[in-house]
Every structure is written in C-alpha cells, then in structure tokens.
Amino acid sequence: MPYDPSAYPPFAVTVDLVVLTVRKHALCALAVRRGEPPFQGQWALPGGFVLPDEDLGGAAARELAEETGLQVEEPGGHSAHLEQLATYGDPGRDPRMRVVSVAHLVLAPDLPAPVSGGDAKTARWTPVERLLAPEEDRGEASPGRLAFDHDRILADGVERARSKIEYSSLAAAFCPPEFTVGELRRVYEAVWGVALDPRNFHRKVTGTPGFLVPTGGTTTRQGGRPAQLFRAGGATVLNPPMLRPEV
Amino acid sequence: MPYDPSAYPPFAVTVDLVVLTVRKHALCALAVRRGEPPFQGQWALPGGFVLPDEDLGGAAARELAEETGLQVEEPGGHSAHLEQLATYGDPGRDPRMRVVSVAHLVLAPDLPAPVSGGDAKTARWTPVERLLAPEEDRGEASPGRLAFDHDRILADGVERARSKIEYSSLAAAFCPPEFTVGELRRVYEAVWGVALDPRNFHRKVTGTPGFLVPTGGTTTRQGGRPAQLFRAGGATVLNPPMLRPEV
DNA sequence: CCTGTTTATCGTCAGGAAGACGACTAAGAT
DNA sequence: ATCTTAGTCGTCTTCCTGACGATAAACAGG
Missing domain, CATH: 1.10.10.10 (Winged helix-like DNA-binding domain superfamily/Winged helix DNA-binding domain)
Structure with a gap:
C-alpha cells in the first residue's frame, strides 16, 4: 500500500473530556448542553477540535481550562490529573462527517464554584450513576442520554477511574x-x-x-x-x- | 467555539500495530522495513491509513491480516488478541503532514512460518529487548531505532502487555x-x-x-x-x- | 535393563496481608 | 454532663504467597 500524503482520506480530529470529581459522596461527571445541531439542546461531554499545531494532551488541557478553569498539574489555582483514555472513530458516530475523537480522562478535586471560568455555555456536574442508568426518565433539565457515543466514552472513563485507583x-x-x-x-x-x-x-x-x-x-x-x-x-x-x- | 465542519483542520488518521509473540523464550515484536521515504530502509511498526468507511479496530485487523495473515479472534487459521493501545498525534511526528496514529496491540501465538500471508514487504520478528535497548550498535540488517515515534509506541505496548497479564x-x-x-x-x-x-x-x-x-x-x-x-x-x-x- | 536428566505435580511450612470487629480518643452538639 | 461523630490503635482468624522437599513419568544413553 503506497503511502501517498496527497490522497489521504479526510478526517477531523477532536478531543472529548471525561471530567470526574467527587461531590457529596457521589462520583460526578461534567456535562455541557449543546448549543448547535446535531443533538442541539442535548447534553454531551465537553470537547472540541484539535488545533493544527497542538498536541493531543495540549488540546485536552486547553479545552479543560476553557470549560472549567481547571489547570492540569500546575501550581497555583486548582490542579487536576489528565490522561489519555481511548480513541473513538466509528464511521457515522458524528452524522456530519468522519470524526475521530481522542477521549481524555480528568480527575479533579471538588470545586468551590460549580463550574467556574468557563464561557457562557451551560455546564453541570451530574452523578455518573444517573448518567449511566439504563433508560430511566430523568427530566430534560438534567442530563440523560448523552449526545453522539458519549455514553460509552463516559462509561469507559468511569471504569478506568474505578480500576486505576486500585493500584x-x-x-x-x-x-x-x-x-x-x-x-x-x-x-x-x-x-x-x-x-x-x-x-x-x-x-x-x-x-x-x-x-x-x-x-x-x-x-x-x-x-x-x-x-x-x-x-x-x-x-x-x-x-x-x-x-x-x-x- | 463554533463547531464548523467545513473548516476543520486537515488530519490524516492511521493505525500502527505492536504485534507481540513469544519465540524461543523471548518476547518478540513484528517490524517491517520501510520501502519509501521518509525513513526509507529503516524499520518501523506495521500500519497504514484508516479507510473512509472502516472503524479503527477494523483497520487494525485488516492491516494485521495484510502483514501477517493472522486473523483476529476467528475460528480456523491462527487467531490473535487485538486491543486499542493509545493514540499518538504530536505535530511533527510525521515530517510530511499532520498524522494522528491510533496504535493497537496484538498478542499472537508463535507462528510456524515466520511471517506468512503478507505481501512482498520485509517483515521480521525481533526480540523487544534488542529493539528497546538504549543506543547499541545493532547492525543495519536487524532493526535498531524504529522510524517516527515507533520506539515509544513499542515501549508503551510492551508495558501494557507486561502489566495486563498480571491481572x-x-x-x-x-x-x-x-x-x-x-x-x-x-x-x-x-x-x-x-x-x-x-x-x-x-x-x-x-x-x-x-x-x-x-x-x-x-x-x-x-x-x-x-x-x-x-x-x-x-x-x-x-x-x-x-x-x-x-x- | 538401569541410570541420569528433564519436566510435571503434590505437599509442607513460615510470613504477610486482609477482613471482621473491639476498644479508646477527642472534638462539637444538645 | 452526655451523646454523637470521626479518627486511631489492636487483636484474631483466614487466605495467599514464596521457599523448597519429594515423587512421578517420560526419554537418552550406556
């Protein structure tokens, strides 16, 4: 198979974030409400495009700072742990085009302000127990089924966190x-x-x-x-x- | 940040394979010799582009079959374990363009034929101990420093295999x-x-x-x-x- | 045939780690 | 003063592991 750079298939690459914290004795994940289609109005994991000159971890750290104000392992201000989780690239996972998303896992201490430093987007901590519950009615104000394949990404992130604190x-x-x-x-x-x-x-x-x-x-x-x-x-x-x- | 599909940055997405087996009481990895620049003549991990209608695991399985004839968890013929390892996307890891590579880990039983079923490309099993050795002189006929960032990918794959058989x-x-x-x-x-x-x-x-x-x-x-x-x-x-x- | 070599398999014993749980300590609340 | 809430120190039993002795069943070679 010749490796022809001028004929590569077109892909978009994004990062998605599974941001976990513990509040009130419950494991919670950060969800944001989407402002544009597809899945407009539905809840999703925070994330965005990787910029042309940015490495993957850098893109994740930038998105994290934009959404929460959290700094990754930095002195001064709140710090958080960030690691790569897995990559999701099924054709059709985004209805608009072929998008490969490199998911990252963030573990953060409980924040005094619910979600600080972000822009005007609606973001919210939600217990993962509710997010991962089968098909309950959960009211539309609180996150239910997440957009895209974010339910699966969240489940993988939670499982990673659960097993990683063991060892x-x-x-x-x-x-x-x-x-x-x-x-x-x-x-x-x-x-x-x-x-x-x-x-x-x-x-x-x-x-x-x-x-x-x-x-x-x-x-x-x-x-x-x-x-x-x-x-x-x-x-x-x-x-x-x-x-x-x-x- | 608006999510504009028509303005996404251009990326190529590939899969790279860390294929491990045990032969003669040594852990060995599969390396192929590159036929084109960059890194022409140097050894690298097998891999290739993800096709437009293919999921990531499918691309990895296809590349594996092309390079080794191994089937993934299929009855009849040899079978192997395949799992996603990690994704590598630093700008500049490929000198030609922005390439994000989703690395996969394959664990295979020792094959009767060294590398069967592949095309004419030179492929070879090499003990990981030698591939990961610091900066020894290893002769050019046998794989030494791998192309791109494949040394790091290989090291990550070996570490994953070593820790995963524990539990x-x-x-x-x-x-x-x-x-x-x-x-x-x-x-x-x-x-x-x-x-x-x-x-x-x-x-x-x-x-x-x-x-x-x-x-x-x-x-x-x-x-x-x-x-x-x-x-x-x-x-x-x-x-x-x-x-x-x-x- | 007997003996040494190789690999497989069973058993024993001591030390360490974990689960269950009793007991005591030191603060605030009533 | 007493209750409640956490935190901290011990004890005991059970299970698992590492070290290692002993036996079993094949083959090689004299």
Whole structure:
C-alpha cells in the first residue's frame, strides 16, 4: 500500500473530556448542553477540535481550562490529573462527517464554584450513576442520554477511574492538596459505590510506604475527633493494590 | 467555539500495530522495513491509513491480516488478541503532514512460518529487548531505532502487555489453543524476563477457578513427564492477580 | 535393563496481608 | 454532663504467597 500524503482520506480530529470529581459522596461527571445541531439542546461531554499545531494532551488541557478553569498539574489555582483514555472513530458516530475523537480522562478535586471560568455555555456536574442508568426518565433539565457515543466514552472513563485507583495513588487527585485519611476513604467509597471499613482502610494507606506523607497539621472539618492531614506521597503505584470489595 | 465542519483542520488518521509473540523464550515484536521515504530502509511498526468507511479496530485487523495473515479472534487459521493501545498525534511526528496514529496491540501465538500471508514487504520478528535497548550498535540488517515515534509506541505496548497479564488471562493469547501449564509459565517468564517457581505457578493457575479448563489430553512435546493440556477458561480477570516478582 | 536428566505435580511450612470487629480518643452538639 | 461523630490503635482468624522437599513419568544413553 503506497503511502501517498496527497490522497489521504479526510478526517477531523477532536478531543472529548471525561471530567470526574467527587461531590457529596457521589462520583460526578461534567456535562455541557449543546448549543448547535446535531443533538442541539442535548447534553454531551465537553470537547472540541484539535488545533493544527497542538498536541493531543495540549488540546485536552486547553479545552479543560476553557470549560472549567481547571489547570492540569500546575501550581497555583486548582490542579487536576489528565490522561489519555481511548480513541473513538466509528464511521457515522458524528452524522456530519468522519470524526475521530481522542477521549481524555480528568480527575479533579471538588470545586468551590460549580463550574467556574468557563464561557457562557451551560455546564453541570451530574452523578455518573444517573448518567449511566439504563433508560430511566430523568427530566430534560438534567442530563440523560448523552449526545453522539458519549455514553460509552463516559462509561469507559468511569471504569478506568474505578480500576486505576486500585493500584495507583490516583485517588488523591480527587482530594484537595491536604486531606485526611477519612476524606480519601470517602473518595474510594464514592468512586466504587461501596462502604469500606475505616480501620482497615486506615491501616492500609498509612502502612504503605510513600503513599501518604503527614503534613503535621490536623483538621476537624469533617466533625468528630481531629484528623491528621496528609499530602500525596511520591509513590505512584500501590503494591499490593487496594482491593475493591466483591459485590 | 463554533463547531464548523467545513473548516476543520486537515488530519490524516492511521493505525500502527505492536504485534507481540513469544519465540524461543523471548518476547518478540513484528517490524517491517520501510520501502519509501521518509525513513526509507529503516524499520518501523506495521500500519497504514484508516479507510473512509472502516472503524479503527477494523483497520487494525485488516492491516494485521495484510502483514501477517493472522486473523483476529476467528475460528480456523491462527487467531490473535487485538486491543486499542493509545493514540499518538504530536505535530511533527510525521515530517510530511499532520498524522494522528491510533496504535493497537496484538498478542499472537508463535507462528510456524515466520511471517506468512503478507505481501512482498520485509517483515521480521525481533526480540523487544534488542529493539528497546538504549543506543547499541545493532547492525543495519536487524532493526535498531524504529522510524517516527515507533520506539515509544513499542515501549508503551510492551508495558501494557507486561502489566495486563498480571491481572487477566491474556497470557493464553500467546499460546496455541491447547497448552500446558509449563508452556503458559514460559510465556510469563519471557514477557516479564524473570524466572518463576514452577510449583507455585502451577498451584496459582490451576487453583484459580475458570482460568484453565483441562481438555483431558496430555502432551510430551516439551520433554519430560507428560503434562495435562488446557484451554483458556472463561475467566478474563485474575483476582488476586499474578504477582510480578520484584527485580 | 538401569541410570541420569528433564519436566510435571503434590505437599509442607513460615510470613504477610486482609477482613471482621473491639476498644479508646477527642472534638462539637444538645 | 452526655451523646454523637470521626479518627486511631489492636487483636484474631483466614487466605495467599514464596521457599523448597519429594515423587512421578517420560526419554537418552550406556
């Protein structure tokens, strides 16, 4: 097969974002309401075209900043974890033309302002449990079935997040810079949708070298006895992994 | 940002393949010699354009069949495991134009014929250890530094394979349809580059429900005492995982 | 035929990790 | 003062793993 640059088939390349956070003990994803056809008025994942001189991660970071004001792993301001998720390119996934979308996964701490820094577009955090629910009636004001193949992309992103916190220290990306063991445990509980034993969880995370480093401070923001504050340690892999309880 | 289909930036979309197999106790990857510029005469990963009406996995399967004659998960003929790996789209990764490449990972059993069914292109199995070695002199006849960013793609694919056999039954994709525990163990040893205890390995894989199903037959093709033959069971995840020994 | 070699398979034992759960501590709320 | 809410330290049992001894069943060579 000759490799002829002048005869390549025409494609558009976009990035779509699965932005996850934990709010009120629930795993939530960011959805935006589409202003133009197709799927006008329906909810979708944030995203947009990759610019000619931009790499894929850069395009994702730019879209993230435009939609949420979140910075990717930057000091000052809020920071978030970003990684490539997967690429979706079925013919017909966009009715207008052939579009290949490189989906990215973003894990962010809960934001004080619901969605700040964005333009005028309507954006909203929605519990993934509701977004991924089968075919319920969910009212049109809150996101139901997402546009394009975004339901599948969201499901893949959620599954990636659920499995990745098992064997990495990524759960800390859902927490503020300093956090307690209990706050970290509530992240696991929200992402996995299970209850974990506080004592065994405490033993596990404090007993894994390099996972948590104490900052010396304490807080009572959760009520109850004051808890030690920690920062995420240098360890990025968790071995042995945190075990997700059976159903 | 208006979403204007008539003004999208021009991209070409390709698939590249990291095809891995185990031969002679070594993890090997498929490399092809390039016939045209750029990088003419240099070795690269097999790949090619995605056709206008083809999905990404279909393009990867087609390229695989063209290069190796391997069928993806098909009865009759050899079968192989195929999954999407990651997408590489840095500006400038191809000097001619903006090319976004969706890399796929293929795990295949060792082939009787080195590379069969392909066209006239030169293709060759090479131990990944040599392909990923730092900057050795490796002679020009055997693949050294790969073209484009294919060294990085290959490294990502190898790392994916190494980590994925820990917690899935994917190692069986490197084996013929019926195989012995010892053959499966040698796959793990080749992919990880370590020696495993035969007794503990046997206990682990035969003790995991659904991982292996005995076919009733035995074989002595490895020499020594006859070994039971197994097929891969339905279990796709391995919990608890097979532990990769520390270095 | 006997013996050494190779590979497969079963068993034993000690150490570590995880689940279940009791007990105590230290703050705010009533 | 007491209750409630979290956090933190221990204990005990069970399961899994790593290390390794021992036996079984084929083949090669004398």
